[in-house]
Amino acid sequence: MNIVDRFLNYTRINTTTNREKGAAGIMPSSPGQMELAQLLANELQALGLVDIDLRDTAILTATLPANTDKIIPTVSFFAHLDTSAEQTNDTKAQVVRYDGGDIVLNPSLDIVLKQAKFPEVAAYQGQDIIVTDGTSLLGADDKAAIAAILNALQVLQVNPEIEHGEVKVAFVPDEEQGLRGAKAFDVEAFGADFGYTLDCCGIGEFVHENWNAGNAVITFNGQSAHPMSAKGKLKNSLLMAHKFIAMLPGGEAPEYTDGTEGYYWVKELAGNSAKTVLKMDIRDFCQQGYAKRMAFLQQLADSCEGLWGEGSIDIDLSYRYENVANSLQGDAAFPIDIAKEAYKRNGIEMKAIPMRGGYDGAVLSQKGLPCPNIFTGAHNFHSIYEYLPVPSLEAASNVVVDVICITAERAK
Template identity: 45%
Template sequence: MQHIIDRFISYVTVDTESDPNSDTTPSTAKQWDLANKLVDELKAIGLDDVTIDENAYIMATLPSNVAHDVPVIGFVSHFDTTPDFTGANIKPQIIENYDGGDIILNADQNIVLSPGYFKDLLQYKGQTLITTDGTTLLGADDKAGITEIVTAMEYLIKHPEIKHGKIRIGFTPDEEIGRGAHKFDVAKFGADWAYTMDGSQIGELEYENFNAAGAKITIKGKSVHPGYAKGKMINSMLIANKFISSLPKEEVPEHTSGYEGFFHVTGITGSIEESVVQLIIRDHDSKKFAKRKKLIKKITDKLNRKFEKQFGGDIITAEVKDQYYNMKEKVEPVFHIIDIAEQAMKDLDIKPLIKPIRGGTDGCQLSYMGLPCPNIFAGGHNFHGKYEYVPVESMKKATDVIVRIAELTALPK
């Protein structure tokens, strides 16, 4: 397992934070640092057709070693990390034979990773964990996935007795800002189906995700000297508050789970003259998703009617843009790709945890681009923050799942 540890650490110590405010691809120049390193490594382990395009999308091939026809399968991960928390100067800590107690991430700042709060830790007692030092995220999302794919390909190259068909791998930038699949060339990739290695705890297998939209609510106001404002001033910040208060109070991320959708206010800026509310809309059910978007319009129309005379027109504009859709619709017609992944886990004594993703992955967008692409665990926990960690044994198991999927796919019909 030391090989996996060394490879993973070599990836996470390269800062690849993406930037939603950039209009380039990749969104940050530093993503090229790891992208170019990966290209060199893929060539070094012996993969064919290693390419990187002008947008840092990486593809490579492991040729088939069987004579009969086998579907071409793919494995995909992303190399950027979220802008939600810093990914600069990551200093991973290795906890061997975890004893089930508190892990001191940073003594100076009293930052503790505790099973009292993060109960999932207890299922990894006795294993080797890689954590942060409490000042950065770790980057297991999704450098654990990259580690597993590269390691699996290297293993298959070194073990030609394991039979497999043609395998394509792809690494993308900017997944964390929703653009990972935007410039992915599905035709060039040329796979019948693929799997993203981008899930969390061991056993996860996901083919359902949220339908997603983003909304920008712009509220106008009128600024008047407060001493003479009666009947004249319109404070846009107070109307923004009315808008937010009109959303269902319990349908927020902190009160929902499973298949429950939500509205999530992600940002607000304001002055008397203008306020802007940013929010995201999520639901697995397409009808409920449409209903949520209609509610935004209903609230907007209601407040516009209320202030129409005083303001002299519409006081609120709502821009709602769909972001991605539930991949279930595209995966169910080819459900054997789920059966194969589930069987691979069972063959390795891993209990499959089939559940909906409360988010999205490159796979959901790729599925709508013609590449059915469910999601498999990469092993990490507590993504996007200082409490992120990954059990090394989970990365090893994910690597084994990739190898087993390749074997199962190559079995003669």
């Protein structure tokens, strides 16, 4: 099966993550994720993989046995089964030949991918590009990764002369809901020495740093009163919350920052005069910067309680995930070096980018499995304008093959 047909087959299974079921602790949160995992388990078996383990959480793992007696580190590759909840419709993917200009996705609904809005598409003139009909996501996030990994395994199967060590693969659910599959993943039982996720960006891009990420839930406890007798009695928690927000550093919010600039994100505010709950995300690439942000929020809450009285404010600060760069330092940086060589062999210039978000590899790295992130070739994730140039998808698979080859070559 060629890589395009593989990808198109995967897009026909609706694996939209379900936020309500995810919030209730159900994993996988949608039945399509298990359906896709079952299909992949069958395909992995046909490709000669062993120790195929599909759990009731839809976490799927498998092993390609080594074809040499040489002692080679075990490399692994990860992709996630779910697609984002921004669009829930079934995907109707189509392959178009891109000759420049705009791409009409759906003439009857007048849905057009405009080059003026997405100028990077011009780089793919003369290529086949996979798009939707404009009524759903494409799901290249992360089915392009699945197709690339399975295609790489197929290359190894039909070319037994390619020396390789043991290779492990894993497919996890509900990445789009706080990396839930990776958080439930048993790294120790998996038994790999290092790994890569494929969950990013255009051809050539590579991620080996992302956020240190945390959450804050701040509860403002007021005192309700009837307005006819409220003077000196009413303590409006809504106004307390707004005053707290006003004391956050100006300009340090998502809409004002880019690159490696951190932020406080006021994400949700709900309540009434008696009680109001504020939910925030805290992000910083630097460990020290992250710690300072969390300490600042605690100090601000303590100061506000001093002004408004004991019990007027409760703050719960929690940790979400760590910057993968923290796990790729010194002797643990070799996965980056192997990837650089794999890109080079394919004539691809590596463009390392800081990811302003989280991905499964951040959690896996923190658990002891160094895991940077390779491109899938797709653009416009989480959008009806998501598209995937076919040569970029093929390149992602080629990089996977070369990572495996280089790992074997470098073994003593």
